[in-house]
Amino acid sequence: MSLLRSVWSRLPRGARREALFTLTAALAPRIARPAPPPSLPLTVAGYFGATTGLGAATRRLAAGLRDQGFEVGEADLTGPLRQGPAGPPPAVPAGPGTLLVHVNGPMLPWALLSLGRRAVSGKRIIGVWNWELPQVPRDWDRGFAACHAIWVGTEFVAAACRRRDGPPVRVVPYPLPRPTPSALRRQDFGLPEGAFVTLVVFDATSSLARKNPLAAIEAHARAFGDAYNHILVIKTHGTSNAGSGWVQVAEAAAARPNVRVIDAALPRNDLWALMASSDALLSLHRAEGFGFAIAEMMELGRPVVATGWSGNTDFMRGPGCHAIGWHLVPARDPQETYDMPATCWAEPDIDEAAAALRRIAADPALRRPPPIRLSPPDYRQALELTGY
Structure with missing residues (x-):
């Protein structure tokens, strides 16, 4: 055997x-x-x-x-x-x-x-x-x-x-599901009360190339530099099974003093609490079949800045939805989950994403759009x- x-x-x-x-x-x-x-x-x-x-x-x-x-x-x-x-x-x-x-x-x-x-x-x-x-x-x-x-x-x-x-x-x-945040607040996640907090959520085993956290880190840096009162939170799990690609992401995050990584599978209610404690969601994905985190942040009444391509375009409309431009490139995935270079996925415009984050951070009205509930x-x- x-x-x-x-x-x-x-x-x-x-x-x-x-x-x-x-x-x-x-x-x-x-x-x-x-x-x-x-x-x-x-x-x-x-x-x-x-x-x-x-x-x-x-x-x-x-x-x-x-x-x-x-x-x-x-x-x-x-x-x-x-x-x-x-x-x-x-x-x-x-x-x-x-x-x-x-x-x-x-x-x-x-x-x-x-x-x-x-x-x-x-x-x-x-x-x-x-x-x-x-x-x-x-x-x-x-x-x-x-x-x-x-x-x-x-x-x-x-x-x-x-x-x-x-x-x-x-x-x-x-x-x-209806949002059901736990009692956790910003301080429970180590986040300062007065900061503008941008959240990125993904499963590291799904495909780092598809979820594209490196682009999120770069967009946040272009928007705010190392400003201590603008925090990027990367919520992920499964990094031990993500191979060498995660090392690159971890190093990019560690190089920025205003980037925090939460590497843990949180209970569902605690994840809702983290999302509710954030000011915006950033998803510079190269492809999404649906985009649960995007839809959930819309339900919570938080702005979403996301690549305007693939499954999330079915529902990502209305106040608080900031669709980012893109161009198509061959789908290459070092983790081999989506390695199909004969077909294409999106490369989002990082400068456009950075500009959207700056607009939201500068305008309190943009930070609290009305909640959008998708029809069942x-x-x-x-x-x-x-x-x-």
Whole structure:
């Protein structure tokens, strides 16, 4: 066994990925054909136990369905699909129903294999997908054959997933929870009361090149230099798994006396408190499938300065929304999550971002725009259960 593991570890990452997805697609249970009609009960399968963005999105989906009166079963795929520590084995009742599988295209056959033939048989299978580029990689082809329909959060992702011969794709935006900040205040985060605080939030394992914190540090420096009363807070987690790219970000942050790094997975209410304690959100991403932090800051009534490209453009409108110009460049990602140089993502205008931050800092009225609440999705319509 150790010899096999040694050989496997020496294979290039792409070869390991291709072998794994080919094997799981061959072994996965086949979905029913023709597609079963829409039916209850509902089960959401996904990364309920993961601290990643996909984990948060899975939990939001299940909570949003319950808020609209649905009884929802949960099947945690975090352990079986190696996205975090193992929880209870995923269990799905046999028989008809609808299975919402919140894993991306190449992982979908593996998810169905983990759930088992008994769980999949006779059910309507909906893949709930997230992606951040205008095209999906070729290894997503297996996912198109493993579902009856696809849900995505924004029109940007829908455009990447629609195929003439593929399953129907429906835009079903994620529900946003009401802001529930804890009692923590600025001093609890080590932030001075009188400072103008700009916040950057990201998961370091997602892709540093995509989240682009180096551009945020540079934009803040061009806006305010090293002024002690203008603080940039970088809230992240997962840096130990982010490779050498994080070293570069950490060094850039350490070189600026007014940049603070919070490297920790905060409880949800404490993260709300940090966001509420900040004066603006800065997201100079190169691509976003949705952009939860942007939408959440809009809900809190805080201005957002963000790249005006990709999924966040579906909802980033109105007072307090400062869309930054961009130009397209080849998508190169040293972490290899989004390394697709044949397609493109955005390079934001750092000077424009710096100018927006200066305007907001100088005008108290711009620092407190009216809160913007996004409309929740109509899950009954999305599930085609209007006759139930």
